[in-house]
Amino acid sequence: MVGTLEVASNAAFLPSGDEGFENKPSVVEGKPARKALATPVARAMAKELGVDINQIRGTGPSGRVTTQDIENYIKKQTTTPSAAQSVTQVVETLGAQVEYENLTQIRKTIARNMTQSKHNAAHMSVFDEVEVSELVRIRSKYKSAFAEKGVKLSYLPFILRALAMSLKYHKVLNSQLDLDNNRIIYKKYYNIGIAVDT
Numbered sequence: 001m002v003g004t005l006e007v008a009s010n011a012a013f014l015p016s017g018d019e020g021f022e023n024k025p026s027v028v029e030g031k032p033a034r035k036a037l038a039t040p041v042a043r044a045m046a047k048e049l050g051v052d053i054n055q056i057r058g059t060g061p062s063g064r065v066t067t068q069d070i071e072n073y074i075k076k077q078t079t080t081p082s083a084a085q086s087v088t089q090v091v092e093t094l095g096a097q098v099e100y101e102n103l104t105q106i107r108k109t110i111a112r113n114m115t116q117s118k119h120n121a122a123h124m125s126v127f128d129e130v131e132v133s134e135l136v137r138i139r140s141k142y143k144s145a146f147a148e149k150g151v152k153l154s155y156l157p158f159i160l161r162a163l164a165m166s167l168k169y170h171k172v173l174n175s176q177l178d179l180d181n182n183r184i185i186y187k188k189y190y191n192i193g194i195a196v197d198t
Contacts (some may be wrong), residue, residue, distance in 0.1 A: 038065035045070050121177060156194075164190045 036054045038046070042065050046053040049070070056073045058065035103111065135158055146153040167174040167190050176185040 008044070036065050037063055043065050049074065073142055160192055160194075163192060 018188050036056065037058060037060075038053055043053060046056075046065075047069050051070060051073065053065055053070070056065050056069050059069055060066045065093075094123075099161070135155065139153060139155065139158070143153050171186045173189050174190060176187065
């Protein structure tokens, strides 16, 4: 026997949600009917506040409506004091559960490239022990000559050179899957990224 599976009683159930069903948004004159993309938290917030999420322009990925978009939308609307108080209470409650940090341009670029890499490149980790006595000897031999030119000779250039040579020999590790054209692309160039502390 590999395992057991317990069958839930009739009393145990999960409430059904509206995810997967397309709600017909209310049609506003002069604007086409559309279903807004939104995060689950944003949908819950909009529902709680009685805001039509389809009227909010999203600033998240792919135009997704975020809680910040809803807060900004509410600030622009003219409301009665009682409604404003209710909105403020809900925003403050949700605001305590989340924290926002604006991305710098470099972090935005890194995030975009990492996401693209995650979708297009194979991911693997390799650990090995290597006997490097000869490498230590060679580095020691040339270390002072490089130091005279103001260059600190570390082990990294040697490792990168060995890595590039290995990728040339094991070309499948430097390949990319191209499903649109039903093929594998073997690259004859070596783009090696190194994480540095900035």
